[in-house]
Amino acid sequence: MEFRNTLEFAQEMDTKDPLVNYRDEFVFPKVKGKEVIYFTGNSLGLQPKRAKAFVDDIMTDWAELGVEGHFYADKPWWDYHERLIPPLAKVVGAKPGEVTVMNTLSVNLHLLMVSFYTPKSNRFKIICEEKAFPSDQYMLQSQVRFHGFNPEEAIVEVKKRDGEHFWRTKDFLSKINEVGDELALVLIGGVNYYNGQVMDMETITKSAKSVGANVGWDLAHAVGNVELKLHDWNADFAAWCSYKYMNSGPGNASGVFIHEKHLDKKDVPRFEGWWGTKKEERFLMKPHFEPMPNADAWQISNPPVLSMAPYLASLELFEEVGMPALLKKQKSLTSYLEFILNEIDKEVDSSFEIITPKERGCQLSVFLHGQGRALFNYLMEHGVIVDWREPNVIRLAPAPFYCSFEDMYRFGQILREGILHNE
Structure with missing residues (x-):
């Protein structure tokens, strides 16, 4: 045109x-x-008008039902997050069982690294992009130190070429092959926050898997913005915030993807809490954890429904369009x-x-x-x-x-x- x-x-x-x-x-x-002319949906999306009604519904149920709102509200609170899953799975290209909503982004990336960054003396390195979002840098450094390694040795940054403002996929692939058997994890922003570049997530994931590494994606700037096929790409995990292109409100709940090959297993290392145990047994107060067969097994606490309500309102729009x-x-x-x-x-x-x-x-x-x-x-x-x-x-x-x-x-x-x- x-x-x-x-x-x-x-x-x-x-x-x-x-x-x-x-x-x-x-x-x-x-x-x-x-x-205004609003260009900062990559930082905080505008408020959907229908979000207020979704929040008001919970406030009304709380006023009228008290604790019984967990089970007898129009949208019962104890499984409120489940309503977000089908439309969200479509947005990220996943199966519904591979997706859940919990916590916030950096918290979730830390929790997912408990499962997918399990370094050994001979396989301990992490590949990320140069000057990743600061929170990701702090997270990686602290995780590496927690496991007793030196960040300067364990964290490998892929740099842009001199005079260029973007990354070349072949440089990621070369670095993956160079690190080889020492590579434990690749964790990169799917869309770079600074220059807006969409990484070749499919190709990078395939390359990292070929050398035996786990692969995760920080999709803060990707979800609701670009096409994603997380299941088909065979990523091990991903996490994203919901307040940018997903328009759910400041600092709001984070989404999580965990590939189905890691689900319904008791031997996956993770931090566990009562909302990750089997739904039908959750209120029996058993002393032993029985994980949910889906990504909900990574949930720890009951969902903050007041923050999830605007997210559900926004996802209703995504489902419509x-x-x-x-x-x-x-x-x-x-x-x-x-x-x-x-x-x-x-x-x-x-x-x-x-x-x-x-x-x-x-x-x-x-x-x-x-x-x-x-x-x-x-x-x-x-x-x-x-x-x-x-x-x-x-x-x-x-x-x-x-x-x-x-x-x-x-x-x-x-x-x-x-x-x-x-x-």
Whole structure:
């Protein structure tokens, strides 16, 4: 399609968008009385309007039923999380039994490493990407130290090549082969938080499995954003937060994937609690743990239903729309944003550099050569909510549920004005 940098073209694209009405399903912040252009769904998704009703239902049941809400609420609390599983399994490309919801992301990655990072004296190394998200770095370092190894020796980072802003899959594969029999685990962000690159998860997983290593994925920036086939790719485990593209609310519950080959086994190392024991025996208070036959065996505590309610509301939207439709719009919308950026760059001769490769979801990370934080401040003050990363990168994530083509056009006009204003 031949794009045009005009309001009329953007509005025409919106009229053809089959998802355009879903924009009205979300609550937009306002700046100076006008709805913002929201580009930070990669940090915190907008609130679905229906989320409040889901939370209110639990509050009403709590008021009217007290403890009996666990069993007699319209959506009983004791198995509330089970309602999230079927639609979530579709989003991540898994079988329902391979998915559960519990805790938060970094907590879950630690718990999963109890099961899948069991180093030996001759197989103890972990491969990750250079400058992984800080929480992942802290987690890996602490896990390695906990097992008595030196992080500088045990953690192997795959770096970008000099002068490049992205990773090459062949460099991951080369490093996996180089480490070989010493490799215990590969744990990488499926979509890099900084540059928005989508890793070749299938190829990297296959390579790591070929040398006998376990493979896990941090999918914080991937779930709800890119196509996932976790079961088919044969990943051992994955975890993700729910508050970015999944729109479940700040700091909310995390999802977990554990491949079926590891399920329904008593000898898998893990930390255990009463919500992971067999459902039909949970309230018999037996002294010995009998694991659930599915991913719920990794649950420890009863689910925080007040936080799961907005997640369920959002998943209802995903179920209605389906990932194929979201991915189709995402590709078109992100391509139009890229076109707008390039057009504005020509107009103002500002030398933007998009550092996100073509293997991407809906995030574009833009190096603003010659621009500083003043431009970011201008955008924010004029109702464009973007994310700033040092030294001078803005991250733009046009989430297909609620961003429009007109948003992309309007952003371009505000960006051009901001650059001229700051000259």
